[in-house]
Amino acid sequence: MPHDDHDTIDGDVYVSPRHLARATAVGDPGLDPLRDLGWDLHHDDLGNAYLTAPDGKVRLGYLPEGKDDGLWRINAYKDAFGPPAWGVCFNDSAPTEFVTAFTTALAAAYEQGPDAYLAAPDPRSKDRDPFLAVVPLINRGWQIDRPRWGVFAVRSADGLAGLEFTTGDLDPKTELTTRDARWQLWAGTVIDHPAWYATASTDTPVALVRAVTECVSDPAPLPRWREDTHSYVEVMARLTPILPPRPPAPTPLDVQRTVARRPVVLPAASVPRWSTTSRPVLPGHRR
Template sequence: MTDTSDIDGDVWVSPRYLAGSAANVDPALKPLFDLGFDRHNDEYGNLYLASPDRKVRLGFLPEGEDDGMWRITAYKDPFAAPAWGVCFNDSAPTELVTAFTTALASAYTTGADAYLHNGADQDRYDALAPLLDERWKLQYTGYGSALALRAPDGMAGLEYATGPLDPQRELTTLQARWYMEGGLKGPRWYATASTGTPVTLVAAVTTALADPAPVARWDSFLSSLLRPHVQLTPVVPPPPPAPTPLDVHRRTGTRPRPALTTTSVPRWSTSTSTRPAAARR
């Protein structure tokens, strides 16, 4: 389960796949920042990151040409075509992006085999299992070239294309090997991953997608169309700690008294002699 205790917001939203994107995207960028990825901003405010060897690149594109806000690619050679590409649109829950970049950062530190291993050679079930464990159901798509899963409430889904695909179109359209989406037919978010994407990285996203833990959002940012379909819980701040004696002193101007110990006052007993030690000798 994801730790959401350090996220600012005024409501918890469940299910998370209907929460939309968060106002703060720093958690999604931090895993790559921590690895020293180069940063560059263009004149429009888009952010571009690149690994020191230029084999992993991320574009955060709030002012891009379409709604693909997050675009992440990996390369066997910095000057070759991408080995794989992943895209999250501007409405995708930010926790999904964070899960991906966190897994990508871990794979990058492990080595090229970890983040460039062709996903077509890996078991797709590893990415489907988190959803099946949360009772997502297999769906009949009407044609034999896709495997589809649907959330129990029908408000989110995943499709895995089983037929041949155009590598270039996988990187630039929704016709990718992996396709995830959620929401109503209008304000729907989506995420795609091309054929070569390592299944371990896709599984990081599906694990976050299936996580039943709520996510924090600013109440005013939530879509009015989705409100009837989500559970909202106010974020209650923790109670302040009990005041210490020093806190009371500062507030009232009184000096705290030192605590008495058993040795602070002389005690006499029937065995105590009143004669000086020399007289006893």
């Protein structure tokens, strides 16, 4: 995630491709898009954070002290006191930028209303076709894969990341509590032991899933601290040192000010030069 302002980069190396990066140590960027909407934030005694929409129909849990590796859990509800309409989970190693992409899209959808943040996928709709979430990956070189029956999948060019879409009927409760969900995005050498993963249940709006696939497949690298790039996947990544900030180019006003500060040098007064020729002989007596 390069920046024009190098002072804002939190890291000393760029990790490329970005799907080989890990989570950052701070989760605030993932919370900020929803906090900026005025959502209620509170913590429990263990240090877990919870964000709740004003109408109570969207909830986010940031759970560093949770019961499993599901660090981020986001659920939406048709009825604030009913079961979730959809649920999304990012585990504790998923790059924070991918979570931020999701919460940014969720914030935009929430401002549009329930018709946006509760818009279930529909293959008959040109705006809600699940395949729209796969398009960004295919456009950036991911290849269609057939890992097993009943699963449509695409794989990154290096084979170290994949997206799976499971067809057929799924148990709604299982989707919300396990990795057996409609959508699963992951990185690693094998899906059973991924470096990181994210899941989304059947009725998760396509626009929200697409926001994540757009971010995952972005060719720009992600900044990280070298000492934190130690996972078995990150050793396969390309690490590029982040150069120190360059001095900004002078503006026309800077040039004018520099010229104005220069001392004025007056031209030197005319001074007769020494001549190297002999002076004419004056008349007088010869010796």
